[in-house]
Amino acid sequence: MSSAFVGISPTPVEVPPVVYALASRLRSGATVVPVWRNDYGGLTVRLESGCAHRSSYLKWVPDGAPCPDPLAEADRLVWAASFIPVPRVLDVGRDRHGSWLLTAAVEVGGAPATSAIEPRWRALAARSAIAVGVGLRRFHDALPTDTCPFVRTAQTRVAALSAAPTAPLSTADRTITAVAVGVPPPVDRAVVCHGDATVPNTLLDEVGRFAAHVDVGDLGVADRWSDIAVTTRSVTRRYGPGLEPLVLAAYGVAPDHERTTYYRALWDAEEAVRTRARATR
Ligand SMILES: Nc1ncnc2c1ncn2[C@@H]1O[C@H](COP(=O)(O)OP(=O)(O)OP(=O)(O)O)[C@@H](O)[C@H]1O
Numbered sequence: 305m306s307s308a309f310v311g312i313s314p315t316p317v318e319v320p321p322v323v324y325a326l327a328s329r330l331r332s333g334a335t336v337v338p339v340w341r342n343d344y345g346g347l348t349v350r351l352e353s354g355c356a357h358r359s360s361y362l363k364w365v366p367d368g369a370p371c372p373d374p375l376a377e378a379d380r381l382v383w384a385a386s387f388i389p390v391p392r393v394l395d396v397g398r399d400r401h402g403s404w405l406l407t408a409a410v411e412v413g414g415a416p417a418t419s420a421i422e423p424r425w426r427a428l429a430a431r432s433a434i435a436v437g438v439g440l441r442r443f444h445d446a447l448p449t450d451t452c453p454f455v456r457t458a459q460t461r462v463a464a465l466s467a468a469p470t471a472p473l474s475t476a477d478r479t480i481t482a483v484a485v486g487v488p489p490p491v492d493r494a495v496v497c498h499g500d501a502t503v504p505n506t507l508l509d510e511v512g513r514f515a516a517h518v519d520v521g522d523l524g525v526a527d528r529w530s531d532i533a534v535t536t537r538s539v540t541r542r543y544g545p546g547l548e549p550l551v552l553a554a555y556g557v558a559p560d561h562e563r564t565t566y567y568r569a570l571w572d573a574e575e576a577v578r579t580r581a582r583a584t585r
């Protein structure tokens with residue numbers, strides 16, 4: 305999903321009173337620092353409790369927003385935590401305003417890990433692109449498909465797209481959707497995919513090495529290209545052109561034009577449906 309890192313967003317972010325109230329209930333006295341606003345009204349804030357306590361991150365999603373449910377994300381985080389570095393779940397819940405997920409800040413050797421979208425990592429674009437590719441490969445190598453309870457194949461995604469309520473589509477949306485809902489290419493390698501394997505969702509350690517992934521609400525078994533296609537495009541969009549070969553080399557795979565095109569189109573079709581859903585709420 306395209307979204308804004310608050311620190312580099314041109315528009316200031318207002319924290320809704322409901323998020324302040326939730327933050328105060330979950331971490332009384334903590335300072336609320338806006339970090340990230342997604343395109344569907346979701347907001348992530350950092351709760352800073354002073355130097356004695358590790359910070360935590362509160363993701364709040366308004367009721368009915370067309371993005372992954374924080375409760376579903378919590379299930380995936382708990383399952384994945386046995387195999388890979390992901391944030392520890394501290395609290396999760398839902399009320400009439402929305403759903404939330406509170407996680408511990410990821411640390412490496414006592415220092416906080418930071419998103420690969422941060423300006424200091426973008427300034428080291430080639431190194432950071434490699435770290436993102438390495439991180440994705442670790443994710444795919446570490447998680448077991450045979451015991452993974454979550455599935456997100458192209459077929460399940462196309463079925464969900466076809467079931468989505470229809471509204472007038474632009475010509476561009478219609479073209480994207482037509483490509484996406486065509487027959488998926490044969491699976492190259494089934495792995496547990498991240499589901500939103502982008503630059504902002506990759507955390508790096510103090511010296512810029514891969515540290516952890518966040519935002520695993522769409523985690524599930526699928527062809528590895530459903531992640532790789534999204535990761536390479538995110539690196540190009542966030543860091544600039546020309547870095548895709550570095551990401552692929554760091555991951556350890558040769559380019560695959562057909563699967564890359566397919567999974568980007570499927571992603572775009574889903575995005576178009578979510579955008580329409582938000583507009584018609
Ligand atoms: N536990 C954590 N430790 C460190 N950083 C975190 C943590 N949780 C969230 N973040 C930061 O907050 C940002 C937003 O969190 P997250 O990606 O879960 O929100 P989102 O709204 O689902 O994002 P998207 O727009 O990608 O869908 C992340 O990109 C990351 O920078």
Ligand SMILES: [Mg+2]
Binds near residue numbers: 519
């Ligand atoms: Mg994210």
